[in-house]
Amino acid sequence: MYRMLEFSGVSYDYPGHGTDQPALTDMTCSIGQGEIVALLGANGSGKSTLVRLSNGILVPSAGTVRVDGIPTDDDELIWEVRSRVGVVFQNPDNQIVGTVVEEEVAFGPENLGVKRNELRSRVDEALAAVGLTGLERREPHLLSGGQKQRLAIAGALAMRPGYLVLDEPTSMLDPAGRSDVLGIIDRLRDSGTGILHVTHHLADTLGADRVLVLHKGRLVYEGLPDELLFGALDLTALGLRLPAAMRFAEELRRQGVTLTARARDASSIGEALWG
Amino acid sequence: MGLKLTDISHTYAPTTPFAVEALANIDLNIEVGRTLVILGPTGSGKSTLLGIACGLVRPTLGSLALDGVNDAGVLVGREAGVGLVFQAPENQLFAEFVLDDVAFGPLNLGLGREAALERARDSLPAVGMDPAVFGDRSPFALSGGEARRVALAGVLAMKPAYLLLDEPTAGLDARGRDGVLAVLDELAPTTGIVIVTHDAEEFLGRADDVLVLAQGRSEYWGPVEGLLANPAPLLAAGLVLPDVVRVLHDARDVGVPIELFTADPVRAARILAAGLAKVRS
Numbered sequence: 001m002y003r004m005l006e007f008s009g010v011s012y013d014y015p016g017h018g019t020d021q022p023a024l025t026d027m028t029c030s031i032g033q034g035e036i037v038a039l040l041g042a043n044g045s046g047k048s049t050l051v052r053l054s055n056g057i058l059v060p061s062a063g064t065v066r067v068d069g070i071p072t073d074d075d076e077l078i079w080e081v082r083s084r085v086g087v088v089f090q091n092p093d094n095q096i097v098g099t100v101v102e103e104e105v106a107f108g109p110e111n112l113g114v115k116r117n118e119l120r121s122r123v124d125e126a127l128a129a130v131g132l133t134g135l136e137r138r139e140p141h142l143l144s145g146g147q148k149q150r151l152a153i154a155g156a157l158a159m160r161p162g163y164l165v166l167d168e169p170t171s172m173l174d175p176a177g178r179s180d181v182l183g184i185i186d187r188l189r190d191s192g193t194g195i196l197h198v199t200h201h202l203a204d205t206l207g208a209d210r211v212l213v214l215h216k217g218r219l220v221y222e223g224l225p226d227e228l229l230f231g232a233l234d235l236t237a238l239g240l241r242l243p244a245a246m247r248f249a250e251e252l253r254r255q256g257v258t259l260t261a262r263a264r265d266a267s268s269i270g271e272a273l274w275g
Numbered sequence: 276m277g278l279k280l281t282d283i284s285h286t287y288a289p290t291t292p293f294a295v296e297a298l299a300n301i302d303l304n305i306e307v308g309r310t311l312v313i314l315g316p317t318g319s320g321k322s323t324l325l326g327i328a329c330g331l332v333r334p335t336l337g338s339l340a341l342d343g344v345n346d347a348g349v350l351v352g353r354e355a356g357v358g359l360v361f362q363a364p365e366n367q368l369f370a371e372f373v374l375d376d377v378a379f380g381p382l383n384l385g386l387g388r389e390a391a392l393e394r395a396r397d398s399l400p401a402v403g404m405d406p407a408v409f410g411d412r413s414p415f416a417l418s419g420g421e422a423r424r425v426a427l428a429g430v431l432a433m434k435p436a437y438l439l440l441d442e443p444t445a446g447l448d449a450r451g452r453d454g455v456l457a458v459l460d461e462l463a464p465t466t467g468i469v470i471v472t473h474d475a476e477e478f479l480g481r482a483d484d485v486l487v488l489a490q491g492r493s494e495y496w497g498p499v500e501g502l503l504a505n506p507a508p509l510l511a512a513g514l515v516l517p518d519v520v521r522v523l524h525d526a527r528d529v530g531v532p533i534e535l536f537t538a539d540p541v542r543a544a545r546i547l548a549a550g551l552a553k554v555r556s
């Protein structure tokens with residue numbers, strides 16, 4: 001049996017949602033071990049719904065979600081599922097339950113039965129990874145927006161799940177925090193974790209192995225990041241836009257400047273222009 | 276005229292062991308017709324400063340004046356024409372239906388119910404939401420980006436003279452971002468706009484002034500061009516130079532004449548192309 005997080009023909013309709021189309025329709029995709037899959041799509045396209053389906057917070061109206069073969073809709077197995085899939089939700093306020101920062105981070109692994117002394121090292125390590133060392137005794141609701149977001153990420157890291165699902169984990173982070181998180185994701189991939197990374201920023205997808213795009217609840221694209229960035233897809237229609245550096249490169253070409261390389265950031269543009 | 280903050284310092288939980296110094300000695304002028312961007316790393320005091328500027332948080336030290344009226348701490352507020360869009364839009368939504376949520380602000384300003392609903396129906400499309408589709412939905416059963424748009428619409432509907440926005444485009448898709456930028460462009464001449472953002476690329480291109488905060492202190496306050504031409508304060512604050520601006524600096528370093536440093540990708544490309552053409556001729 002393959003070890004993966006697997007969505008097969010999944011649909012989801014919120015009760016009393018009030019619009020004619022379900023939030024998610026016939027979604028089939030998988031996240032393997034040691035793989036980063038980026039998930040893009042316009043507001044309301046179904047990304048967070050997919051996230052909630054990934055660890056059994058929601059169960060599909062049709063189709064199945066399986067984690068290493070375990071279905072998410074079996075009440076008896078739900079903790080098996082939750083111990084394998086860590087989720088960082090879009091709004092950290094909805095996730096944070098602890099009364100102080102270190103308790104918040106310890107909460108997940110404690111529930112998994114991690115012993116006291118290991119707990120300490122996991123908490124310290126996770127807080128260090130997101131740059132919150134020193135704030136252990138702070139009350140979470142007194143943190144800034146970005147600090148809360150970092151805390152939510154630390155909580156999921158401390159569980160060391162086989163699959164990590166992140167719903168716009170960098171939306172409130174400064175540029176350094178953002179590259180920290182991308183670095184963490186990279187390292188987790190290298191150590192065998194399967195990652196689903198929801199984002200609105202195409203620049204965030206450059207390090208992904210695959211990219212999925214949702215449109216009105218349906219999967220409309222699956223492929224390599226480069227194919228999406230340099231391909232023929234109508235990005236605007238999908239609620240997407242090229243990263244600023246690529247728009248800059250596009251305008252340079254329009255102004256008659258020759259750029260040979262596939263320019264995607266400052267260094268590749270610089271290289272193309274003055275070597 | 277204007278919203279003036281003088282020598283503002285703020286400490287949370289002062290005189291307790293948990294005291295946090297969030298701001299120290301900040302001066303700021305917010306003027307109608309000008310757009311100010313506030314940049315700063317996580318926890319540098321940006322949201323605290325917006326809270327103080329709209330009268331939600333009383334600063335530990337320092338004074339506020341709104342349109343010449345001193346100690347606006349008690350005067351400043353939505354009624355007085357300062358609107359704040361919170362960092363977490365969910366904290367701002369409360370009504371049973373989206374349309375009522377958006378109409379609440381205008382109602383509170385003393386508009387009649389019909390006039391308030393009218394404002395709501397006008398401001399929802401401005402953020403890309405069809406009132407016919409979303410008007411009678413619950414604000415708590417929306418996607419993250421939809422919730423942020425509703426929160427924005429609620430503040431826009433009050434037409435405040437001073438509009439403070441805490442990361443207004445975080446979580447918005449490209450169309451939503453363009454929509455918000457278009458609204459801001461439209462309001463800019465008649466509104467004092469303050470934008471807290473991590474997306475320097477998106478906003479520096481359209482701002483007049485910029486404040487760079489680091490650990491509650493001002494590293495820079497002045498015109499955007501000045502900061503982009505000499506970005507040392509940005510780097511000192513632990514922030515990075517937008518990619519586009521970096522290319523302009525690299526170009527100048529290799530001898531390409533650059534007439535102006537801007538973060539707007541299209542304008543920056545034109546400036547670089549002009550410089551390259553000069554080098555060739």
Ligand SMILES: Nc1ncnc2c1ncn2[C@@H]1O[C@H](COP(=O)(O)OP(=O)(O)OP(=O)(O)O)[C@@H](O)[C@H]1O
Nearest residue numbers: 014023043044045046047048049416418419420421
């Ligand atoms: N609790 C809910 N009840 C009813 N409908 C909901 C609920 N949450 C989301 N929806 C609707 O389901 C659809 C998909 O929402 P979802 O949150 O999955 O979108 P998303 O892609 O995550 O969007 P965003 O980029 O704005 O976060 C939207 O039309 C939304 O309005």
Ligand SMILES: Nc1ncnc2c1ncn2[C@@H]1O[C@H](COP(=O)(O)OP(=O)(O)OP(=O)(O)O)[C@@H](O)[C@H]1O
Nearest residue numbers: 142144145146147287297317318319320321322323
């Ligand atoms: N209610 C509070 N009580 C105590 N400390 C607080 C409170 N709110 C914020 N702080 C602290 O004050 C400092 C400034 O917080 P603020 O929310 O203003 O930062 P910010 O610049 O908006 O950060 P971010 O980019 O993460 O939103 C941080 O160290 C934060 O932890």
Ligand SMILES: [Mg+2]
Nearest residue numbers: 048090418419
């Ligand atoms: Mg979402």
Ligand SMILES: [Mg+2]
Nearest residue numbers: 144145322362
């Ligand atoms: Mg903030």
